[in-house]
Amino acid sequence: MSLLEVKNLSFTYGTGTAFEKKAVNDVSLSIEQGEFIGIIGHTGSGKSTFIQMLNGLIKPTEGQIFLDGKDIWENPKKIRKVRFKVGMVFQYPEYQLFEETVEKDIAFGPKNMGLKDDEIKERVASAAKFVDLKSELLKKSPFELSGGEKRRAAIAGVIAMDPDILILDEPTAGLDPRGRDVLLSQISSYHKSKNNTVLLVSHSMEDISQIADKILVMNKGNMFAFDETKKIFSKGEEIEKIGLQIPQITKIMIGLAKRGYKLPTDIYSVEQAVNEILRLQRV
Amino acid sequence: MLKEITLGQYFPGKSVLHKMDPRMKIILLTCYIVFIFFTKNYISLAIMAVSVLGVLTLSKVSPKLYFKSVKAIIFIVIFTSALNLFYGTGEPIWQWGVLKITQAGINTAVFVAVRIIALVLISSVLTYTTSPTDLTDGIEKLLKPLTFFHIQVHEIAMMMTIALRFIPTLLEETDKIMSAQKARGANFESGNFMNRIKALIPILVPLFVSAFRRAFDLAMAMESRCYHGGDGRTRMKVLKYSKYDFMALGVLTVIFVGVIVCNVMLPVTIRTGM
Numbered sequence: 128m129s130l131l132e133v134k135n136l137s138f139t140y141g142t143g144t145a146f147e148k149k150a151v152n153d154v155s156l157s158i159e160q161g162e163f164i165g166i167i168g169h170t171g172s173g174k175s176t177f178i179q180m181l182n183g184l185i186k187p188t189e190g191q192i193f194l195d196g197k198d199i200w201e202n203p204k205k206i207r208k209v210r211f212k213v214g215m216v217f218q219y220p221e222y223q224l225f226e227e228t229v230e231k232d233i234a235f236g237p238k239n240m241g242l243k244d245d246e247i248k249e250r251v252a253s254a255a256k257f258v259d260l261k262s263e264l265l266k267k268s269p270f271e272l273s274g275g276e277k278r279r280a281a282i283a284g285v286i287a288m289d290p291d292i293l294i295l296d297e298p299t300a301g302l303d304p305r306g307r308d309v310l311l312s313q314i315s316s317y318h319k320s321k322n323n324t325v326l327l328v329s330h331s332m333e334d335i336s337q338i339a340d341k342i343l344v345m346n347k348g349n350m351f352a353f354d355e356t357k358k359i360f361s362k363g364e365e366i367e368k369i370g371l372q373i374p375q376i377t378k379i380m381i382g383l384a385k386r387g388y389k390l391p392t393d394i395y396s397v398e399q400a401v402n403e404i405l406r407l408q409r410v
Numbered sequence: 411m412l413k414e415i416t417l418g419q420y421f422p423g424k425s426v427l428h429k430m431d432p433r434m435k436i437i438l439l440t441c442y443i444v445f446i447f448f449t450k451n452y453i454s455l456a457i458m459a460v461s462v463l464g465v466l467t468l469s470k471v472s473p474k475l476y477f478k479s480v481k482a483i484i485f486i487v488i489f490t491s492a493l494n495l496f497y498g499t500g501e502p503i504w505q506w507g508v509l510k511i512t513q514a515g516i517n518t519a520v521f522v523a524v525r526i527i528a529l530v531l532i533s534s535v536l537t538y539t540t541s542p543t544d545l546t547d548g549i550e551k552l553l554k555p556l557t558f559f560h561i562q563v564h565e566i567a568m569m570m571t572i573a574l575r576f577i578p579t580l581l582e583e584t585d586k587i588m589s590a591q592k593a594r595g596a597n598f599e600s601g602n603f604m605n606r607i608k609a610l611i612p613i614l615v616p617l618f619v620s621a622f623r624r625a626f627d628l629a630m631a632m633e634s635r636c637y638h639g640g641d642g643r644t645r646m647k648v649l650k651y652s653k654y655d656f657m658a659l660g661v662l663t664v665i666f667v668g669v670i671v672c673n674v675m676l677p678v679t680i681r682t683g684m
Contacts, residue, residue, distance in 0.1 A: 179589065182593060184592060210593055217590045222586075222587065222616055223594075223612075223616055225611065235594055235596075239594060239595030
């Protein structure tokens with residue numbers, strides 16, 4: 128049984144008005160425990176709507192979502208339980224901070240889950256550790272932190288709920304290159320140590336290709352492709368046709384292959400490319 | 411949920427009403443409001459009601475949107491009408507204890523209901539067919555004479571423009587913050603009154619913080635573009651009356667005269683000051 132199964136999921140905005148728009152159209156896929164999945168697509172490709180349906184913030188107009196084999200909308204009153212299991216970090220999550228101290232803000236989720244005080248404390252400490260927030264920062268007001276620290280504090284607030292599935296919507300938006308690398312490696316090591324499932328939305332193929340096992344490509348509300356990272360890049364040219372960037376190194380490999388070199392085109396990291404080119408020279 | 415609020419929203423279009431000068435629309439709307447309360451008998455009320463419906467058709471905005479704006483106030487209409495229904499003087503038609511309904515009561519109830527609905531509809535026409543910038547431009551031009559009394563008309567208009575501009579932004583922001591807090595298990599739907607008030611804190615604090623941040627950013631952006639108020643400021647689009655404005659003025663003058671004639675010639679159905 129898959130951890131999360133999505134069947135014929137569709138969502139239409141503003142049914143019956145002039146603004147009617149199908150944001151997500153008939154998406155079916157299944158996600159296994161422990162997978163790291165990258166989601167990529169243009170603005171308006173339906174990726175945000177799609178992930179918000181996964182934790183019950185938006186109710187699908189058609190189709191079903193099964194979490195551990197159970198339809199999440201079977202009992203609408205228990206939808207909050209689903210939200211604890213499927214943690215969601217929104218874009219620019221630092222704008223949701225509101226408590227007096229960082230510590231209290233991170234504890235907001237666990238508190239809503241109805242946990243005991245000492246367990247909340249434990250969770251706050253471990254969540255803060257994952258995103259590398261120093262303990263002296265925890266006593267400060269969230270509004271005194273720097274931009275990057277705020278972002279990490281907000282992410283810790285979701286991690287503290289210890290969700291089975293963690294969804295992050297463009298967590299690196301607006302960060303400088305260094306901050307971006309640090310955050311991505313923190314997410315990656317969180318994934319490895321917890322061995323839970325992570326869904327990462329991004330518009331940067333370069334970022335996603337480095338850490339995701341599988342990639343979901345969305346285009347105009349449809350599922351364009353959902354496959355292992357390597358296989359996705361073997362379709363590099365098709366992906367470029369729908370206007371998405373593929374990693375530079377993949378572009379180079381496709382270009383070389385076109386010029387007659389016998390090179391594979393499903394390469395997405397520089398090391399792989401170097402190995403392949405060296406191999407070709409040796410022959 | 412919050413996206414459903416249509417009040418004060420603009421729907422771009424190419425109807426005659428969209429082409430009219432905002433100043434003329436504001437003036438005519440004011441006259442409309444006055445005349446809606448001027449109606450004294452069913453004939454003049456009918457004239458106003460029919461003309462309002464005519465204006466709605468001319469606007470070419472979907473009737474559903476008008477229906478929505480009426481739906482928002484339907485409780486106020488029902489409440490005030492019901493109250494008036496029992497407060498009429500004269501011979502009771504129906505009586506039960508202290509409650510009595512008189513012919514005058516029925517009349518006032520009908521008048522109040524029709525007047526409020528007409529008022530909301532005709533005001534919606536203005537906001538639906540006029541972009542916020544045009545609207546404030548019009549208001550600024552119309553209030554210009556007040557500068558004589560040292561009232562900062564330009565500043566008031568600018569404040570209105572900014573306020574209108576940020577309504578959708580703040581609504582969207584509220585929606586986002588609500589989703590983010592719901593994802594952390596915030597519960598807005600159940601619990602007692604105090605709990606519900608408390609549940610608003612996680613929304614209000616971030617909302618205020620972001621409103622102030624936006625205000626600072628905007629002030630900075632305006633200053634760096636050398637904004638210094640209205641003195642000597644010229645406009646890219648200069649307001650001009652067109653033939654549509656004079657046509658509208660003509661037609662509405664006829665309607666208003668009709669209402670006055672009806673009021674004078676026909677018996678009064680409801681007495682004012684009752």
